[in-house]
Amino acid sequence: MAAFARVSGSVGLITLQNPPVNALSAAVRQGIVDSVQRALREPEVKCVVICGQNGIFCGGADIREFSGPMSGPPLIPMIHSIEVAAKPVVAAIEGSALGGGLEIALGCHYRIAHSKTRLGLPEVTLGLLPAAGGSQRLPRLIGVPAALDLITTGRHVTAAEALQLGMVDQVTDRNVTDVAVKFALSVVGKPLDARRISMHSCPHSPDLDELFERTMQHVRQRARGAIAPVACVQAVRAAATLPYAQGMEKERELMATLFTSGQARALQYCFFAQRAIGRWSMPSGARWDTSKPRPVHKTAVIGLGTMGRGIAVTLAQAGFPVIAVENHEKQLMAAKQAISGMLERGAKRRGVTPVLNKITYSRDIQSVANADLVIEAVFEDMALKEKVFQQLSAICKPGALLCTNTSGLNIDHLASQVRNPELVVGMHFFAPAHVMKLLEVVYGPRSSSEALATAMAVGKKIGKVSVAVGNCQGFVGNRMLEHYVEQALFLLEEGATPELVDQALEEFGFAMGVFRMSDLSGLDIGWRVRKGKGLAVPDPTTGQTARVQQGRRYSPVADLICEQGRFGQKTGQGWYQYNTPGSRVGKPDPWVHNFLKDYRARHGLVARRIDHQEVLERCLYSMINEGFRILEDGIAAGPEDIDVIYVFGYSWPRHRGGPMFYAHMVGLPKVLERLEHYHQAHPDVPSLQPCNLLRKLVANGSPPIQKWKEVMKKINSRL
Ligand code: 3H9
Numbered sequence: 236m237a238a239f240a241r242v243s244g245s246v247g248l249i250t251l252q253n254p255p256v257n258a259l260s261a262a263v264r265q266g267i268v269d270s271v272q273r274a275l276r277e278p279e280v281k282c283v284v285i286c287g288q289n290g291i292f293c294g295g296a297d298i299r300e301f302s303g304p305m306s307g308p309p310l311i312p313m314i315h316s317i318e319v320a321a322k323p324v325v326a327a328i329e330g331s332a333l334g335g336g337l338e339i340a341l342g343c344h345y346r347i348a349h350s351k352t353r354l355g356l357p358e359v360t361l362g363l364l365p366a367a368g369g370s371q372r373l374p375r376l377i378g379v380p381a382a383l384d385l386i387t388t389g390r391h392v393t394a395a396e397a398l399q400l401g402m403v404d405q406v407t408d409r410n411v412t413d414v415a416v417k418f419a420l421s422v423v424g425k426p427l428d429a430r431r432i433s434m435h436s437c438p439h440s441p442d443l444d445e446l447f448e449r450t451m452q453h454v455r456q457r458a459r460g461a462i463a464p465v466a467c468v469q470a471v472r473a474a475a476t477l478p479y480a481q482g483m484e485k486e487r488e489l490m491a492t493l494f495t496s497g498q499a500r501a502l503q504y505c506f507f508a509q510r511a512i513g514r515w516s517m518p519s520g521a522r523w524d525t526s527k528p529r530p531v532h533k534t535a536v537i538g539l540g541t542m543g544r545g546i547a548v549t550l551a552q553a554g555f556p557v558i559a560v561e562n563h564e565k566q567l568m569a570a571k572q573a574i575s576g577m578l579e580r581g582a583k584r585r586g587v588t589p590v591l592n593k594i595t596y597s598r599d600i601q602s603v604a605n606a607d608l609v610i611e612a613v614f615e616d617m618a619l620k621e622k623v624f625q626q627l628s629a630i631c632k633p634g635a636l637l638c639t640n641t642s643g644l645n646i647d648h649l650a651s652q653v654r655n656p657e658l659v660v661g662m663h664f665f666a667p668a669h670v671m672k673l674l675e676v677v678y679g680p681r682s683s684s685e686a687l688a689t690a691m692a693v694g695k696k697i698g699k700v701s702v703a704v705g706n707c708q709g710f711v712g713n714r715m716l717e718h719y720v721e722q723a724l725f726l727l728e729e730g731a732t733p734e735l736v737d738q739a740l741e742e743f744g745f746a747m748g749v750f751r752m753s754d755l756s757g758l759d760i761g762w763r764v765r766k767g768k769g770l771a772v773p774d775p776t777t778g779q780t781a782r783v784q785q786g787r788r789y790s791p792v793a794d795l796i797c798e799q800g801r802f803g804q805k806t807g808q809g810w811y812q813y814n815t816p817g818s819r820v821g822k823p824d825p826w827v828h829n830f831l832k833d834y835r836a837r838h839g840l841v842a843r844r845i846d847h848q849e850v851l852e853r854c855l856y857s858m859i860n861e862g863f864r865i866l867e868d869g870i871a872a873g874p875e876d877i878d879v880i881y882v883f884g885y886s887w888p889r890h891r892g893g894p895m896f897y898a899h900m901v902g903l904p905k906v907l908e909r910l911e912h913y914h915q916a917h918p919d920v921p922s923l924q925p926c927n928l929l930r931k932l933v934a935n936g937s938p939p940i941q942k943w944k945e946v947m948k949k950i951n952s953r954l
Pocket residue numbers: 255256258293294295296297298299310331333334335336338357358361363364365366367369507510511
């Protein structure tokens with residue numbers, strides 16, 4: 236787990252060995268302790284180099300160990316023993332030095348990094364802080380402002396930036412261990428006190444109080460209720476204001492609170508969920524590890540509206556040649572200009588050359604004939620998409636993957652329009668497509684595992700968090716969202732205001748409440764969808780949209796708002812009022828309040844007091860209930876898939892782990908009891924009726940979320 240060897244005569248080389256990332260498991264820590272002791276004991280050893288096996292220094296503490304009782308030697312005394320060693324210790328860093336890995340390097344007397352290395356203290360993203368001395372040593376080494384930035388965001392820095400900040404002493408393009416060994420020999424006998432970071436005080440920063448106040452304010456605003464970033468600021472403040480030993484005590488206290496918090500559990504769950512979704516499976520039994528993706532060299536995008544433009548940019552930035560097709564000359568020119576601008580701005584941000592030549596523009600759909608993968612991104616209209624798919628079927632070369640960017644239309648129906656339905660999948664991008672990380676990859680009953688594997692591989696290459704889901708109305712994300720929005724509208728009918736509902740959801744941690752979000756994305760989009768479904772249509776006799784549609788309660792409130800031409804920010808009026816169309820700052824609107832009063836009076840509804848608890852329970856539990864239905868239907872393979880979709884696509888607060896993890900934290904019996912309560916109060920709202928899987932999980936003793944799949948399998952095999 237940590238190998239010791241004597242090299243170049245007098246260098247003790249300690250190599251961390253725990254694939255894939257050399258995480259600091261109990262065995263690795265024991266190995267380091269033993270090796271350091273040996274290196275210090277053996278008189279032939281004059282200096283020490285610590286490196287990692289397989290091109291990576293160390294990915295930090297072993298996160299899997301956090302959920303069980305801790306064993307093995309603790310990190311803090313281990314790092315202390317390195318720092319106080321009488322022989323020089325050099326860290327030879329390549330690949331990554333993260334979290335506890337970087338903390339070990341900070342305990343060493345010198346740090347040499349390979350130019351491709353990334354370094355950071357990402358503990359905050361796991362709901363923790365760098366608690367093996369990282370919060371105390373880093374500010375002493377690079378100063379308080381830079382340390383605050385790295386520790387509160389968890390961002391990784393390149394070797395070049397690390398050198399500039401003073402985190403490492405040297406950067407090399409050569410074999411870093413060889414360089415470190417030579418370097419270690421060159422510093423034998425030199426005094427070490429000045430190299431022991433814990434003995435330094437923090438470099439002077441003017442206006443320290445003001446800096447901490449400003450940072451705390453900023454961090455609280457950005458954290459949306461997460462506690463770890465706040466604790467990180469407090470720990471760095473201790474480094475800046477207290478002697479090292481007292482700072483370490485503060486670090487320990489803060490970590491003790493974070494370590495057992497629900498937020499840390501949620502964030503660590505998210506870490507593993509994000510990796511688990513790559514191991515997809517289909518109901519047919521096809522899996523990620525047995526399905527081979529097809530090679531994709533050339534890509535094409537059909538339709539250059541907002542979505543098509545973003546998709547073309549994403550593909551080009553990932554290195555794919557793209558044929559971008561738009562059949563109207565004027566729109567093609569406008570798209571070309573917009574795409575070039577997006578590529579130029581993106582390149583400027585990343586300090587690279589814009590890849591304008593990766594995209595070829597055309598008005599002729601025939602030009603996609605040679606593409607290996609085509610993404611159709613025309614207007615969300617089935618008849619139009621059908622036509623495009625029929626054309627593609629005739630034009631594209633055999634074996635080309637045909638993808639549709641739809642947010643909810645039936646993939647199977649589109650597949651029925653082509654010669655090779657097995658090569659059709661959905662690629663549901665989220666707007667703006669070149670920014671948002673989420674991609675729902677939708678397979679239909681006829682999609683082949685090869686087609687899914689190809690779309691998932693392309694999703695990974697373009698840097699998206701790709702989740703494989705089955706075909707159904709709205710797929711996973713929008714299918715659940717419908718219930719969340721529906722409850723919010725019912726709450727308005729029953730007495731709430733848009734700002735009350737939004738406030739409850741924003742305090743929970745959403746970046747924006749449901750109504751603020753709707754104003755931003757445009758109310759007309761949902762209105763068009765509802766009209767398409769035969770809802771939002773006034774009764775010819777009364778002239779009013781009925782409050783019961785298709786046998787269930789329906790709220791026409793959003794439709795009536797749209798009838799007034801209030802489409803949100805773009806028209807300057809929606810659920811809120813804005814100073815000018817396009818403005819982003821909304822104020823509560825007395826017109827909306829009066830409209831709701833009149834509406835309730837017209838329908839004989841008596842407003843009642845609604846509290847935040849009810850808003851959360853109605854909006855979130857109805858959505859979670861639909862999540863269980865999705866699992867029951869086999870549309871998502873597991874709760875992790877749903878949670879990743881919500882965290883990356885719908886601004887669900889990551890420190891709450893996603894809707895299904897949240898249900899697990901609240902307790903399934905409680906979710907079931909509240910749904911039963913609300914369904915009794917609103918029997919005409921089917922989404923409040925607890926679904927079978929939820930009932931069965933509760934009947935099976937409410938197992939932890941990691942065991943839901945086992946119960947689901949057991950239930951399915953009994954059917
Ligand atoms: C910490 O250090 C606390 C300290 O302050 C001390 C407190 C006292 N542990 O991401 P990948 C697994 S907290 C356990 O796909 P990549 C990962 O689950 C820690 N497992 O590879 C996956 O497993 P599987 C602070 C870990 O090349 C496999 O390794 N450190 C850990 O794309 C490959 O991972 C961090 O937050 C771990 N620490 O990226 C760093 N790390 O194959 C977390 C990874 O079964 N790690 N695994 O799905 C990373 O950011 C990335 O893994 C890394 C490599 C950049 C290292």
